[in-house]
Amino acid sequence: MTDQPLFAAQEPIFPRKVRGTFRNLKWVVMIVTLGIYYLVPWIRWDRGPNLPDQAVLVDLAGRRFYFFWIEIWPHEFYFVAGLLIMAGLGLFLFTSALGRVWCGYTCPQTVWTDLFILTERWIEGDRNARVRLWKAKWDAHKWRLRLTKWVIWGLIGLATGGAWVFYFADAPTLLGDLVTGQAHPVAYTTMAILAFTTVLLGGFAREQVCIYMCPWPRIQGAMMDEGTLTVGYRDWRGEPRGKPRQNREGDCIDCMACVNVCPMGIDIREGQQMACITCALCIDACDEVMDKIGKPRGLIDYLALSDAPPDTLAERVAANPIGIRATGDASTIPAPGAPAPAPNASPVPILTRADIKGWKPQPVWKHILRPRTIFYTIAWALIGVALVVALFIRPEIDMTVAAVRNPTYVTLSDGTIRNAYDIRLRNKHGEARDFHLSLNSDEILRIVVEGRDDLVVPVPPDSTTRTRVYVQARPGDPAAGANRVDLRFWVEDLISQERAYVDTHFLGTESN
Amino acid sequence: MSGKRLDEATGTETTGHSWDGIEELNTPLPRWWLWTFYATIVWGIIYVILYPAWPLVSGATSGVLGWSTRGEVAEQIDAVNLSNAELIDSLTTTDLAVLPANEALHGFAIQAGASVFANNCSQCHGRGAAGVQAAGYPNLLDDDWLWGGTLDDIAQTVRHGIRNDEDLDARWSEMPAFGEMLEDEEITTLVAHVRSLSGLTEAPGTAGEELYLDNCASCHGDNGLGDRVVGAPNLTDAIWLYGGSAEDVEYTIRNARFGVMPPWQGRLGEAQVRAVAAYVHSLGGGEAQIGE
Numbered sequence: 001m002t003d004q005p006l007f008a009a010q011e012p013i014f015p016r017k018v019r020g021t022f023r024n025l026k027w028v029v030m031i032v033t034l035g036i037y038y039l040v041p042w043i044r045w046d047r048g049p050n051l052p053d054q055a056v057l058v059d060l061a062g063r064r065f066y067f068f069w070i071e072i073w074p075h076e077f078y079f080v081a082g083l084l085i086m087a088g089l090g091l092f093l094f095t096s097a098l099g100r101v102w103c104g105y106t107c108p109q110t111v112w113t114d115l116f117i118l119t120e121r122w123i124e125g126d127r128n129a130r131v132r133l134w135k136a137k138w139d140a141h142k143w144r145l146r147l148t149k150w151v152i153w154g155l156i157g158l159a160t161g162g163a164w165v166f167y168f169a170d171a172p173t174l175l176g177d178l179v180t181g182q183a184h185p186v187a188y189t190t191m192a193i194l195a196f197t198t199v200l201l202g203g204f205a206r207e208q209v210c211i212y213m214c215p216w217p218r219i220q221g222a223m224m225d226e227g228t229l230t231v232g233y234r235d236w237r238g239e240p241r242g243k244p245r246q247n248r249e250g251d252c253i254d255c256m257a258c259v260n261v262c263p264m265g266i267d268i269r270e271g272q273q274m275a276c277i278t279c280a281l282c283i284d285a286c287d288e289v290m291d292k293i294g295k296p297r298g299l300i301d302y303l304a305l306s307d308a309p310p311d312t313l314a315e316r317v318a319a320n321p322i323g324i325r326a327t328g329d330a331s332t333i334p335a336p337g338a339p340a341p342a343p344n345a346s347p348v349p350i351l352t353r354a355d356i357k358g359w360k361p362q363p364v365w366k367h368i369l370r371p372r373t374i375f376y377t378i379a380w381a382l383i384g385v386a387l388v389v390a391l392f393i394r395p396e397i398d399m400t401v402a403a404v405r406n407p408t409y410v411t412l413s414d415g416t417i418r419n420a421y422d423i424r425l426r427n428k429h430g431e432a433r434d435f436h437l438s439l440n441s442d443e444i445l446r447i448v449v450e451g452r453d454d455l456v457v458p459v460p461p462d463s464t465t466r467t468r469v470y471v472q473a474r475p476g477d478p479a480a481g482a483n484r485v486d487l488r489f490w491v492e493d494l495i496s497q498e499r500a501y502v503d504t505h506f507l508g509t510e511s512n
Numbered sequence: 513m514s515g516k517r518l519d520e521a522t523g524t525e526t527t528g529h530s531w532d533g534i535e536e537l538n539t540p541l542p543r544w545w546l547w548t549f550y551a552t553i554v555w556g557i558i559y560v561i562l563y564p565a566w567p568l569v570s571g572a573t574s575g576v577l578g579w580s581t582r583g584e585v586a587e588q589i590d591a592v593n594l595s596n597a598e599l600i601d602s603l604t605t606t607d608l609a610v611l612p613a614n615e616a617l618h619g620f621a622i623q624a625g626a627s628v629f630a631n632n633c634s635q636c637h638g639r640g641a642a643g644v645q646a647a648g649y650p651n652l653l654d655d656d657w658l659w660g661g662t663l664d665d666i667a668q669t670v671r672h673g674i675r676n677d678e679d680l681d682a683r684w685s686e687m688p689a690f691g692e693m694l695e696d697e698e699i700t701t702l703v704a705h706v707r708s709l710s711g712l713t714e715a716p717g718t719a720g721e722e723l724y725l726d727n728c729a730s731c732h733g734d735n736g737l738g739d740r741v742v743g744a745p746n747l748t749d750a751i752w753l754y755g756g757s758a759e760d761v762e763y764t765i766r767n768a769r770f771g772v773m774p775p776w777q778g779r780l781g782e783a784q785v786r787a788v789a790a791y792v793h794s795l796g797g798g799e800a801q802i803g804e
Contacts, residue, residue: 007545
């Protein structure tokens with residue numbers, strides 16, 4: 001062991017098939033997530049003429065994001081930022097309550113790896129057959145199985161990349177273009193890169209991605225505490241382990257079912273470890289075995305560190321030097337961290353192994369409903385409410401005003417003092433609209449639109465127009481000689497009668 | 513590193529590093545990681561051969577592909593020019609009088625002109641085109657034009673420059689220095705008369721008017737309205753190219769002042785000259801073409 005190599009060959013993992021509650025849950029999650037991923041670009045949504053009728057579309061060229069009835073413009077990108085913050089808080093919430101539940105069920109790496117293992121099992125057989133094939137010579141049989149598997153993986157990879165590009169263009173049109181070779185090279189390149197990485201990461205790298213590449217396992221450690229539910233082994237009940245019919249005290253029969261089904265190739269009985277993605281397949285495998293040998297389920301279970309009794313009786317006594325009553329009833333044993341009874345309590349009696357074997361965790365709801373998770377939920381919900389409110393009160397008509405301050409004012413030949421403003425008007429409607437500009441101020445000011453005789457700015461459908469607008473004060477009027485005069489620009493959509501305003505200032509000759 | 517030993521719990525060798533009693537295990541990395549590392553080295557060597565890499569005293573190794581960032585920018589500029597070729601062509605040939613009517617072409621000209629202005633004109637006329645009064649660089653935002661403010665007038669000025677020896681079509685203003693021709697007293701009276709034309713002071717009476725008609729009216733006009741043919745400024749408006757104080761006006765009368773502007777037709781193409789004219793015209797002082 002002293003001459004340990006710096007680099008070690010990858011240990012191949014051959015997860016065995018497993019049945020049970022969590023496996024079923026994972027199948028459901030896989031079907032739902034893959035279904036969403038593959039089908040969403042095909043949902044149609046009628047937005048009227050000149051607008052895309054795809055329900056979810058990222059229109060990079062037009063700088064628009066369409067999500068069913070919601071249309072996000074670039075200046076409203078805070079919606080996306082808000083959603084990202086919610087996603088982050090959601091991860092905090094789920095991680096603090098349930099550990100790496102994201103990793104185990106919904107992470108794309110997990111979902112696609114699951115899909116690839118399913119394919120592998122379908123073609124090459126279950127664990128034992130796959131181990132045999134791994135060790136077998138590269139004869140025609142092995143080549144045939146391997147090539148079949150790789151071709152199907154390639155097709156899955158291609159479908160993955162193919163679905164991705166549909167989010168960025170009209171899906172039916174793009175599909176036709178892709179098939180006939182008419183699509184943009186970017187579409188083909190994206191598909192090729194995603195197909196390649198899908199096969200590489202899901203087919204070959206698998207658990208290596210989670211252990212060596214992903215930063216999330218490192219970060220999650222900061223979000224979990226001793227009350228977090230993770231997949232764990234009740235060593236106080238299982239140990240010492242031994243084969244059935246051997247003389248043993250623990251419930252674990254060392255059948256290795258939990259190790260054989262683990263897609264990460266770890267032994268959960270060694271305790272909580274970084275490589276565990278809490279997919280809970282070992283719980284299913286162990287429960288099946290416990291049923292067979294007539295022991296209660298839950299030797300491996302969702303449990304928290306705070307649920308575990310101290311490892312040994314001595315430690316247990318050391319942890320709670322006072323107040324432990326050896327009655328054989330676990331319910332009288334105070335949970336770790338419980339307030340200690342009076343210091344003059346009677347001497348500590350010794351517990352029996354039966355006491356520890358019957359040690360029960362806190363109920364699940366106590367792990368999930370904690371101040372920490374409640375705080376995350378409230379913060380998450382507040383941002384969500386703020387976003388929904390912002391979505392409903394955001395104006396249909398939108399104007400930004402940038403005062404031109406280089407120079408601050410211009411003197412015209414008749415002595416008029418003129419300020420310039422760049423006004424951007426957004427028309428979010430599907431047809432052209434005329435916007436009427438007007439001005440409101442305590443002082444006498446005149447408004448002129450560059451290049452126009454009137455104050456109406458036509459804005460083409462679904463676009464933004466920049467217009468230069470001048471505000472003038474006649475020589476001798478108070479505003480002309482003033483330092484700074486408040487003014488308010490009003491804009492009115494002549495069709496919908498909607499109005500909006502922006503406040504700014506007029507600078508006179510005293511401003512210098 | 514003398515503390516090599518096996519960790520009791522895992523049987524893994526430790527690195528000998530210990531923090532707060534927590535020891536670091538010497539867990540080997542996967543082998544594919546090693547191969548990825550070798551691959552990056554190979555990639556690096558190939559990259560150094562193909563692309564500019566090693567810095568030399570002046571410049572760098574060129575790489576066998578001959579690629580450079582400058583070359584890439586030149587290619588991108590060529591590509592943009594090629595894609596705009598049609599617009600550039602029609603901008604070069606369109607009558608400037610009807611340019612504003614062609615919305616797409618006019619918009620293109622203003623956009624292109626803004627960058628031409630920033631690169632070539634802003635050094636004197638300022639980033640915001642407000643000019644510099646002390647140095648006699650005219651403000652291009654107002655409605656006062658020495659030589660005219662139509663698109664054609666502006667393009668003509670940009671093309672040939674002002675007071676430029678090398679170009680016979682350049683505009684050329686002449687004002688004599690009156691310091692040696694008039695008595696000090698006469699100059700004082702004349703200054704008062706000129707300033708009274710725009711209402712800055714009281715008129716000094718008929719003596720001033722007489723001096724003005726004898727010396728100034730031939731260029732600036734009997735009423736002081738100026739003459740764009742010879743670039744004589746309007747003396748009755750509120751705009752003073754070199755300042756309107758008594759000192760400024762006196763200095764101008766005694767010594768005369770002339771602005772100089774280089775011709776741009778050699779450095780800018782015709783399309784760029786027209787573009788920057790359209791941009792300046794759009795800054796709030798542009799005048800309509802006669803007959804429009």
